[in-house]
Amino acid sequence: MGTTTCNGSVDGSPVFYLVGIPSLPESFFLPVFxxxxxxxxxxxxxxxxxxxxVVAEPSLHKPMYFFLINLSTLDILFTTTTVPKMLSLxxxxxxxxxxxxxxxxxYLFQSFTCSEAFILVVMAYDRYVAICRPLHYPVHMTPQTNAALAACAWFIALLLPIPAVVKTSQMAYNNIAHIYHCFCDHLALVQASCSDTLPQTLMGFCIAMVVSFLPLLLVLLSYAHILASVLRISSREGRSKAFSTxxxxxxxxxxxxxxxxIAYVAYRADLPFDFHIIxxxxxxxxxxxxxxLIYTLRNKDIKAAITRMACLQDPKNAGNPDSQV
Known part of the structure; x- marks a missing residue:
């Protein structure tokens, strides 16, 4: 069934108007930009x-940092999906x-959100194996296994939003549909439609539950095992080292x-509409x-690798043999 506009004419390609933050005065647009x-x-x-x-430093070629570069790649893609359009707006x-x-x-916003949740689960599993089964770590976390875990996280996340996108594309919109948001969020698109929004709202809620609470449950389960394992370590130094990883x-x-x-409370609470968007x-x-910031400030290996890179790029140290040590 084709998409039918609210004025009764058949038009498969409505245009969406991003309202942005409705009550934000235009004088604030430049500072917000x-x-x-x-x-x-x-x-x-x-x-x-x-x-x-991570790529340049051989000592960081470990499963933990392999998953970290997946997370960093996701963060770049995730924000590039939405922020450039907001800047243009x-x-x-x-x-x-x-x-x-x-x-x-x-679709991309939802996919990358899902991918991040699943990558965090995989990273929690990596920590679980490293701390609870250290002798089996080289066997369980092989390069092939790591690649398979990361690929599954990406692939499942690419599939999950498809039903919501297909159903949203079949909803009825005006020729110019106003979206009260800074980007094309699923709920904002549903609310801009003239169709019955209840089925789509329920579908979005179900996807959010799968993406949010199931991964969180798996992460908490991993850390429950990690905590139990760490508490069995007799030395204080050993417990501290395990927790630091x-x-x-x-x-x-x-x-x-x-x-x-924050996003959920802003949506559910009885707050002005602008707070939902923000x-x-x-x-x-x-x-x-x-x-x-977390990984560069708290992780000694990442911090040391970045420091070495900065020293190698420093012209004052380029010709100094001691800088290569």
Whole structure:
């Protein structure tokens, strides 16, 4: 069945108008643009540094860091799906998106959100094997197994949003449909439709439950086993070392689910509509900007690799033999 517009004419390609943040005065558009641009550049720079450091440093060619470069790649793709359009909206007043472009943005946003949740589960499993089954770690976490786990996380995440995208594409819209958001979020598209929104809202809720709570349950299960195993270590130094290997991942998991909680509370609470939009925007930016900060500040190996790269690039150290030691 083709998409029928609300005025009764048949038109398979409505145009979407991104309202942005409705009550934000135009005088604030430029400051908001610079804030988003700053965050976007930090996300690109921070995650690119991690990617280069892990690839260039042989000592980081381990399963833990293989999954980390997947996470950094996801953060770059995730924000590139939405932030450039938001920048265009606030700087140039470019509010319009074609029907295919809007659906593609919605699909990619959902896919990368799912991928991040599943990669965090895989990283938790890696920590579980490393701490609870250290003697079996080289057998369980082979390069082939690592690649298969990462591929499954990406592949499942690419499949999950397809039903929602297909159903959304079949809903009825005006020739110019107003989307009260800064990008094409699933719920915002559903609310912009003239069709019955209840089935789509329920589908979106079910997908959110699968993507949010099931991975969280698996992460918590992994860390319950890790905690039980660490508490059995007799030495305080051994317990501290075991916990330190999980610290960065736990902070990233906490940041990811905190951003989801902010978006959920902003949607469910009796707040002005603008807060619903801002909550979703925070969800789209908070985790990608904090992840590289967490790993560069808390992980000694990543910090050391980046420091060595900076020293090698320093012209003052380029000709100094001691700098190569």
């Amino acid at each position: 610079f804030i988003f641009l700053l965050f976007y550049l930090l996300i690109l720079l921070g995650n690119a540094l991690i990617l280069v450091a 606030f700087l140039l007043g470019d509010h319009f998106l074609s029907f295919p472009a809007c659906l593609l943005q919605m 999980c610290g960065s991942h736990l902070l990233v998991v906490g940041t990811y689910y905190s951003s989801i909680a 909550g979703n925007v925070v969800c789209a930016i908070l985790t990608p900007v904090l992840n590289p």
